Amino acid sequence: MPGPENDADLQLLSEAAEAAGALALRYWKHAPSAWEKDAGAGPVSEADLAVNDLLEARLRAARPEYGWLSEESLDDPARLQAERIFVVDPIDGTRAFLNEEGGFAHALAVVERGRVVAGVVHLPVLNLHYSATATGPALLNGEPIRPSATATVDGSTVLTSKLSDDPAQWCGPVPEYRRSLRSSLAWRLCLVAEGRFDATISLRPAWEWDIAAGSLIAERAGAIASDRLGRPIAFNAPSAQANGLVVAPPVLHADYIRRLRAWPG
Known part of the structure; x- marks a missing residue:
């Protein structure tokens, strides 16, 4: 998992996530069409599908050799043979999105042979952009972040x-x-x-x-x-x-x- 390749993929993911956010905001608070998925899988909206189309077109054009796995795409078994794949949730938190709340995210990752090597979680309303590669620090809006020091379940x-x-x-x-x-x-x-x-x-x-x-x-x-x-x-x-x-x-x-x-x- 070479560092420069991961860095390039992270840049690609970051730019795609920002484009996804701009598109999602065109639907947010504008009553997009929405319906329930089969088998109680939750809601989906026209915004989810539009963002998915944007991300798939943009990412697969840039890396045509990568496989593709997305919540809003039919699963293609060819991904199982791919060296690297994109793993994408176009709008994670669709209920929040439809409720006109800001706590929805665009979640984009690159997986290489079972391990995540680049990832971005972008919340456009809240202006939060989380990112990391497999060899770099975790960042929030470009600044390093760390978890808490809590050690026991009780009180956590x-x-x-x-x-x-x-x-x-x-x-x-x-x-x-x-x-x-x-x-x-x-x-x-x-x-x-x-x-x-x-x-x-x-x-x-x-x-x-x-x-x-x-x-x-x-x-x-x-x-x-x-x-x-x-x-x-x-x-x-x-x-x-x-x-x-x-x-x-x-x-x-x-x-x-x-x-x-x-x-x-």
């Missing part, structure tokens, strides 16, 4: 859903953490990377397009990003999913993994 601030309050998910009592949530999972990872929250966990399967960019940013900041069993996540999997997600500073991450019930995946 965690971005997670109500499912985490289910006693069946834990080996012992439900921890005494302080739970919050943000619509964009990619942003949740970045909020941990910059230390605004101590951890984020997802106890359901996590789609790669939601977590690829943010997991690299969190790791380059100094956190650990794993599945719910504590295993590294291998990206560009046939299922395009990870068995849950735990992201936190190293000591806190170990405490979460120790206390979570280990459901196989």
